[in-house]
Amino acid sequence: MVVGSTPAAQAAALYEQDFVAWTRQQASALRSAQHGGVEAIGLDYEHLAREIERLGENRERAEDRAEPSGAGAPI
Secondary structure, three states, X not given: OOOOOOHHHHHHHHXXXXXXXXXXXXXXXXXXXXXXXXXOOOOOHHHHHHHHHHHHHXXXXXXXXXXXXXXXXXX
């Protein structure tokens, strides 16, 4: 994270650096906002958080599948 920057700027930097970590952080932030009483804007925080987490999980699985399994690698 960038020291001295705003939370939004830190989140934007994390998005660029590590999408999976960003999805986890954003889901956590949504849940914290919900429990902090920021429900007036009408967002479905829990479902949004779950969907964001799923985006990260799907990306992580896709990246795992894309990594070479070592098949055909020299021994």
